[in-house]
Amino acid sequence: MLVGLLLCASVALAQGDAKRGEYLAKAGGCVGCHTEARDGATRYAGGRALKTPFGTFFGPNITPHPQAGIGRWTEADFIRAMRSGVRPDGAHYYPAFPYPSFTRIVDQDLRDLWAYLRSLPPSARASRPHELRFPFGWRSLVWGWKLLFFKPGSFAPDPGRGARLNRGAYLVNALGHCGECHTPRNFLGGPKKGREFAGASLAGGGGSPNLTPTRLKKKDDGEVKDFLLTGITPDGDVAAESMAEVVRNTTSQLTPQDLDALIAYLRSLPPLPDEPK
Numbered sequence: 001m002l003v004g005l006l007l008c009a010s011v012a013l014a015q016g017d018a019k020r021g022e023y024l025a026k027a028g029g030c031v032g033c034h035t036e037a038r039d040g041a042t043r044y045a046g047g048r049a050l051k052t053p054f055g056t057f058f059g060p061n062i063t064p065h066p067q068a069g070i071g072r073w074t075e076a077d078f079i080r081a082m083r084s085g086v087r088p089d090g091a092h093y094y095p096a097f098p099y100p101s102f103t104r105i106v107d108q109d110l111r112d113l114w115a116y117l118r119s120l121p122p123s124a125r126a127s128r129p130h131e132l133r134f135p136f137g138w139r140s141l142v143w144g145w146k147l148l149f150f151k152p153g154s155f156a157p158d159p160g161r162g163a164r165l166n167r168g169a170y171l172v173n174a175l176g177h178c179g180e181c182h183t184p185r186n187f188l189g190g191p192k193k194g195r196e197f198a199g200a201s202l203a204g205g206g207g208s209p210n211l212t213p214t215r216l217k218k219k220d221d222g223e224v225k226d227f228l229l230t231g232i233t234p235d236g237d238v239a240a241e242s243m244a245e246v247v248r249n250t251t252s253q254l255t256p257q258d259l260d261a262l263i264a265y266l267r268s269l270p271p272l273p274d275e276p277k
């Protein structure tokens with residue numbers, strides 16, 4: 001009995017913190033891509049269609065269901081998926097799963113995210129296969145893409161930058177994966193070097209604006225903050241759905257300190273001219 005208690009206590013210490021993980025999942029916008037876009041859909045049970053130039057991806061079920069979800073995974077499987085973009089059986093994930101950003105999430109945060117996913121109710125909803133254009137259905141091609149564009153490794157704070165800007169950099173580049181939509185891509189779907197956050201064309205029409213000070217300096221902190229909390233611009237325009245979802249799931253859910261850090265980091269980016277669309 002006593003041994004049992006002691007074992008439980010030590011396991012609890014080694015495990016991640018699901019409550020913290022819940023906040024990190026918001027900062028990472030996980031629910032959006034992993035929940036079907038209809039009222040009453042089970043959160044994290046998969047089914048969201050993600051249109052890309054390579055075809056349509058469907059976010060999989062990541063609840064702890066042993067068959068339909070990731071219930072049989074170990075914490076190490078999860079850390080490898082997020083850090084290296086590799087499936088437990090060794091196959092490569094498509095970068096429609098934003099692991100090129102998530103690779104920067106630090107170990108403790110990954111453990112807390114894992115603890116949170118484990119705490120979700122298991123759903124038996126089967127994941128839907130992706131519908132990709134030839135030849136993108138070959139997962140082995142992703143190996144070449146990763147060789148060209150993927151740099152694994154967790155975030156390291158820049159000592160020259162101070163705690164607030166480092167927190168902002170972490171929220172934008174690791175968890176928030178803002179560059180996935182705001183950094184332009186080349187024809188192979190890799191981020192354009194030296195053009196980070198200059199704005200991009202998005203699949204399905206439309207585009208994302210430049211987030212560097214070239215454009216953002218025209219707005220004061222209050223305006224940027226209001227937009228990130230409500231999705232409404234100072235002129236009363238409502239953000240396009242892709243950004244409205246980021247506002248709903250992520251930026252409006254951040255603590256005031258985290259939102260300030262995120263905005264301060266955007267202000268500190270090198271100013272770049274808008275990407276032509």
Ligand code: HEC
Pocket residue numbers: 024025028029030031032033034050057058059060061062069070078081087092093094095096097098102113
């Ligand atoms: C922009 C959309 C998007 C976001 C945001 C996103 N994911 Fe995913 N995720 C995907 C897609 C698409 C796949 C499937 C990739 C593939 O099949 O190669 C995936 C796969 C996964 C897998 C592997 C599931 C399996 O069955 O192999 C895990 C685990 C996962 N995501 C966790 C997360 C977590 C945790 C977050 C938030 C921190 C997150 N995802 C945010 C799109 C997303």
Ligand code: HEC
Pocket residue numbers: 171172176177178179180181182202206207208209210211215216224227238239240242243246250251262
């Ligand atoms: C899924 C794609 C997507 C992601 C991810 C994304 N954005 Fe956006 N963002 C957009 C689009 C599209 C717009 C344009 C909305 C409009 O004009 O209606 C936009 C607009 C904005 C604006 C308004 C800029 C202006 O000058 O009007 C800000 C600020 C912004 N995004 C910040 C962020 C931050 C911070 C993140 C990461 C937490 C992020 N975005 C992630 C697609 C995205």
